[in-house]
Amino acid sequence: MSDAQILDRGYRRYDGERSGVRGAVRSVAWHTTRSILGLGRKGRHKVFPIIVAVIAFVPATVFLAVTVLFGEFGDEVRPEYWEFFGFSVMAALLFTAFVAPEAIVRDRRDGMFSLYLSTPLTKPTYLLAKAMATVGTLWLIIGLPVVMAFIGYTVQSQGPDGFPAWLGVAARLLASGFLISAIYSAVSLAASSITDRRAFASVAVIMLMFGLSIAVNLIVEEGRMSDWLSLLDPLGTPLEIPARMFGGESEEYAGVATWAVALANAAWLLVPSAVIAMRYRNLEAV
Amino acid sequence: MRHDAPVSVISTAGLTMQFGSHRALDALDVEVPNGITGLVGANGAGKTTLMSILLGLRRATSGTATVLGLDPATQGAELRALVGYGPERNVLPEDMPASDFVKHLAEVRGLPTDEARSRASDALWLVGLGEERFRALGSMSTGQRQRVKLAQAIAADPRLIFLDEPTDGLDPVQRDEMLALIRQISAEYSIDVVLSSHLLEEVERICDNVVALDAGSLVASGPLAQLVGDDEGIVLEIVEVPDRPGALDEVSSSLTGAGFVVRPLAVGTIEVIGPDVDVVADGVRDAVAASGARLGKIVRRRRRLEDLFHIAAEMSS
Numbered sequence: 001m002s003d004a005q006i007l008d009r010g011y012r013r014y015d016g017e018r019s020g021v022r023g024a025v026r027s028v029a030w031h032t033t034r035s036i037l038g039l040g041r042k043g044r045h046k047v048f049p050i051i052v053a054v055i056a057f058v059p060a061t062v063f064l065a066v067t068v069l070f071g072e073f074g075d076e077v078r079p080e081y082w083e084f085f086g087f088s089v090m091a092a093l094l095f096t097a098f099v100a101p102e103a104i105v106r107d108r109r110d111g112m113f114s115l116y117l118s119t120p121l122t123k124p125t126y127l128l129a130k131a132m133a134t135v136g137t138l139w140l141i142i143g144l145p146v147v148m149a150f151i152g153y154t155v156q157s158q159g160p161d162g163f164p165a166w167l168g169v170a171a172r173l174l175a176s177g178f179l180i181s182a183i184y185s186a187v188s189l190a191a192s193s194i195t196d197r198r199a200f201a202s203v204a205v206i207m208l209m210f211g212l213s214i215a216v217n218l219i220v221e222e223g224r225m226s227d228w229l230s231l232l233d234p235l236g237t238p239l240e241i242p243a244r245m246f247g248g249e250s251e252e253y254a255g256v257a258t259w260a261v262a263l264a265n266a267a268w269l270l271v272p273s274a275v276i277a278m279r280y281r282n283l284e285a286v
Numbered sequence: 287m288r289h290d291a292p293v294s295v296i297s298t299a300g301l302t303m304q305f306g307s308h309r310a311l312d313a314l315d316v317e318v319p320n321g322i323t324g325l326v327g328a329n330g331a332g333k334t335t336l337m338s339i340l341l342g343l344r345r346a347t348s349g350t351a352t353v354l355g356l357d358p359a360t361q362g363a364e365l366r367a368l369v370g371y372g373p374e375r376n377v378l379p380e381d382m383p384a385s386d387f388v389k390h391l392a393e394v395r396g397l398p399t400d401e402a403r404s405r406a407s408d409a410l411w412l413v414g415l416g417e418e419r420f421r422a423l424g425s426m427s428t429g430q431r432q433r434v435k436l437a438q439a440i441a442a443d444p445r446l447i448f449l450d451e452p453t454d455g456l457d458p459v460q461r462d463e464m465l466a467l468i469r470q471i472s473a474e475y476s477i478d479v480v481l482s483s484h485l486l487e488e489v490e491r492i493c494d495n496v497v498a499l500d501a502g503s504l505v506a507s508g509p510l511a512q513l514v515g516d517d518e519g520i521v522l523e524i525v526e527v528p529d530r531p532g533a534l535d536e537v538s539s540s541l542t543g544a545g546f547v548v549r550p551l552a553v554g555t556i557e558v559i560g561p562d563v564d565v566v567a568d569g570v571r572d573a574v575a576a577s578g579a580r581l582g583k584i585v586r587r588r589r590r591l592e593d594l595f596h597i598a599a600e601m602s603s
Contacts, residue, residue, distance in 0.1 A: 011412045011475060014405065014443035018367050018396025027393040041381055111377045115438070117343055118371030118448075119394045120363040286338040286373070286450075 024120045025129040032103050032133035048098055052141060056091035060084055060145035064152040075158055081173060082242035084146035085180060086250075089235060091141050092180075093210055096188035101201035103134045105192050108283075117285035127280060134185040135178070142184070143177020176242035183238040183269045184209075190272030193279040209235050217252070227255040231264035238265055294352075295320055295446055295478045296340060301349035303335050303502075310335040312502045313349065318480070322472045324489030324510070325482040326591060327499035333482045336499070337448055340480075341366060354445055367396050370439030370447035374482075376431055376455060380424030384410060387423060388438045395442035402441070409441040410434070413467060429460040433467070440471060446478045447471075453488060465492045486591040490514060498594050506594040513594060519559035519587030520566050525580045526554060533579035540573040557587050 019026075038045035063078055079087075107113040116126050150173055153159045160166045191204035213235035220229050230252045231237055240253050240261045253261065296318035303311040311332045325333050338344040340353050342362025351358055356365040379387060389406035393399060410419040413433040418426070423434060432452060439447045452468065453461040469492050472479050483489050489496060489510075496513055498505040506513055524534040538548050538556055546569055547559040560566035563586060574581060 011405075011408045011440070014397065014401060016398070016401065019398070020367065020396055021363050023396055024394045027390065031390055040386070045381075106379070109377070110379045111373060111375045112379060114373050114375065115371070115391060116394065118341060118366060118369070118373075119391065120367045120396065121394065122363065125363075284338075285343045286334060286341060286371075 021120045021122075021125055025125050025132070028116060028121065028126065028129035029132040029136070032130055033137055035106070036099055036102050036133060036137050048094075052091050052095050052099060055094065056088045056141040057145050057148070059087035060149040064149050067153065067156055067158060078153075078158075080246060080248060081146060081150060081169060082176070082246040082248055084149055085142060085176060085239050085242050088142050088145055089239065092138065092184055093206075093235065095138055095141050096184045096209060097202045097205040100134050100138065100185060100188040101192035101198050101205065103130050103192070104189060105196060105198045105201050108196050113283070114285055123280050123283075123285070127276060130189065131182075131185060134189060135181045138181040138185050139177050142180050143174065146173055146177065172242070172245045176245055179241050179265070179269075180238040183234075183265060186269050186272035186276070187234055190275040190279075193276045220252070227253060228260065231256065231260060234268055237261065237268060241265060294318065295323075296351070296353050296480070298351045299349055301336075301339065301351055302347050303332070303339065303344070304347040310502050311339075311346070311499075312504075314499075314504050316497055316504065316507050318497065319495060319509075320476075320478050321494030322468065322479040322481060322492055323495040323497060324493035324591075325480055325497050325499070326484065326486055326489050327505070328484060330501070331499040332502040333499060334450070335502075337450065337480070337482060341369065341371065341448065367442075368445045370395075370442065370444035370477075372435040372439040372447065372449040372452055374450035374454060376428060376435075378423040378431055378434065380422065382423050383420050384415060384423055384426070384434050384437070385419040387434065388441045391438045392441040395444075397442050405441050405443070406437070409437040412440070412471075413437045414463075428455040429457075429464075432456060432460075432464060436464075436467065436471075440475075440477060444477060446480065448480045448482070450482045451484070452481065453483070453485065461488065468492060490591055496591065498591065500595055500599075514589050514591060516563075516586050517559070517589035517593075518561060518563045518566065519557055519589075520563065520570055521551065521555065521557045521583075521585050521587050522570055522574075523555045523582035523584070524574075525582040527580050530578050530580065533577050536577040537570075537573045537579050540576060541569055544569050544573070554582065559587065 034040055037049045038047075066073075067075060067078060107116065113126075117123065121129070150159065150169065154166065160169045187209060188205050191208055192201040195201050195204065213233045216230060216233040217236075219225055220227065236252060240250060243250050243253070244258045244261055294317050296316065298314050298316045301311055301314040301316075302309070314336070325336065327333050335344070339346050339351060340358055342358035342365055345359050353365055354368055358365055385406050388409055389402045392402035392405055397405065407416075407419060410416055413436050415430060415433050415437065418430065423431065426434065432455070436449070436452065439449065449468065453464050456464060465488055468479060468481065471477050481489065481493065493510050495508065496510050497507045522537070524537060527533075534554060534556065541548050541558050545560070546566060549557050549559075551557050558566055558570055560569065570584065
């Protein structure tokens with residue numbers, strides 16, 4: 001007698017646990033992150049994320065390399081931690097304009113939005129999953145380079161003195177990166193929510209972020225207008241968050257009170273979020 | 287077998303949906319038992335609105351609904367974990383392999399990753415796409431995409447699936463195969479099915495129950511066997527012969543004069559409906575004998591789903 005047996009698995013019952021809404025959000029967020037980064041997709045979908053990542057990491061890598069190679073001289077030319085965020089701004093702009101719209105535009109075009117809403121997801125939890133994916137991925141571009149530099153300097157014994165100080169800097173870097181990512185993501189997703197074409201979404205993001213930024217800076221500088229007008233710049237205003245957190249301020253916002261910077265950033269987060277919510281409230285799922 | 291849970295899979299009472307001045311659903315009272323249920327009606331009849339309420343995606347203006355014993359309005363997420371849905375739209379992510387697509391949706395419906403992967407594979411084999419499961423959806427034919435939509439609807443082991451026009455765009459052979467597949471899924475795996483369709487013929491072929499809507503109102507609801515079948519009428523074919531021209535018109539007017547409802551069906555063929563099939567048969571015999579017409583065929587009339595809509599229209603007018 002043999003113990004060997006052939007099992008016919010085939011289609012069968014599933015009586016195990018189901019992960020519910022939390023699992024659904026996690027699954028969609030992870031799937032969206034992979035899709036944004038081009039993972040599991042053809043090579044051409046990976047090209048742009050790689051270019052953006054290279055642009056984002058080059059400045060931090062160069063400054064870190066200078067410190068490693070030249071010791072104290074490197075320390076002299078090293079920027080403040082909050083200034084690192086500014087180095088990633090072009091990469092962030094490219095990401096928000098050309099990569100982030102992928103997170104929601106595609107779902108409406110290829111029917112995934114309807115399918116997602118036939119699962120435990122609701123419109124708010126669907127948008128939460130998409131926001132998690134976009135903010136998380138954008139943080140890799142905005143926040144990770146400076147965190148990498150911070151860890152590098154720490155390893156080179158050129159980080160903050162003492163563990164409490166180190167922890168304070170780390171917390172402010174993480175919070176700044178998260179807030180900047182959240183604001184840029186909100187603007188990008190708001191622009192992407194009004195069109196089903198990714199190209200139009202990209203144009204809308206560039207107009208809103210880059211176009212408005214240039215216009216505001218021209219008006220303030222050439223027109224000798226108040227620095228407070230700079231708060232209308234969606235690209236620059238979020239970068240003022242780390243500056244104020246670290247007790248500094250950039251030239252463009254020199255005369256602007258910190259409370260106004262906080263308020264303007266809250267508006268840049270909440271107004272686009274409201275646009276997304278309104279757009280999706282009226283969107284038919286089935 | 288799993289048709290074990292609630293006998294009434296779907297139940298609505300006074301379900302009404304009002305969009306401004308337009309009433310999309312008008313006080314629907316529906317009981318849907320286990321098995322395959324056809325949700326039929328023309329475009330704009332309210333099928334999609336009803337499905338979206340039953341899936342918990344829209345709140346009814348008034349009335350109540352329960353699906354699998356849950357209230358879609360307040361327990362939507364819990365309900366949708368137990369339900370599969372195959373949308374009407376044939377647009378799917380072009381560059382995604384079928385297996386990844388089905389697996390991802392099974393995960394979103396709550397299955398662990400490993401289970402979702404193996405069940406995605408099983409579901410694709412079941413719908414006949416086992417060999418094609420790693421192909422990108424964009425390279426698949428309409429028939430294959432319809433099968434993928436069915437596979438994703440069943441992969442997470444739902445108790446109920448909503449299929450919106452699942453044979454849309456299929457040729458007759460593919461349509462037969464799809465209907466057989468739906469029948470198999472319901473019969474072998476005890477998954478209840480609500481099939482929304484405007485094709486009455488396919489609903490008659492596979493459904494156990496019917497919910498028929500017209501302009502938001504319930505036209506008919508119940509077991510298909512009770513709604514269709516032999517009725518109190520006769521179908522009559524008159525053979526055209528040179529010595530009796532106009533015999534069919536003569537028979538028709540004679541029967542109309544006797545109080546029967548007479549409707550032309552095709553060239554030389556009419557259907558005659560009366561209160562009792564024996565009375566109709568006597569009337570037909572007398573009219574044919576009197577006119578001297580030559581009979582080609584005489585059969586008992588079969589009531590079809592289409593007639594339910596005619597009756598509703600006649601009643602409302």
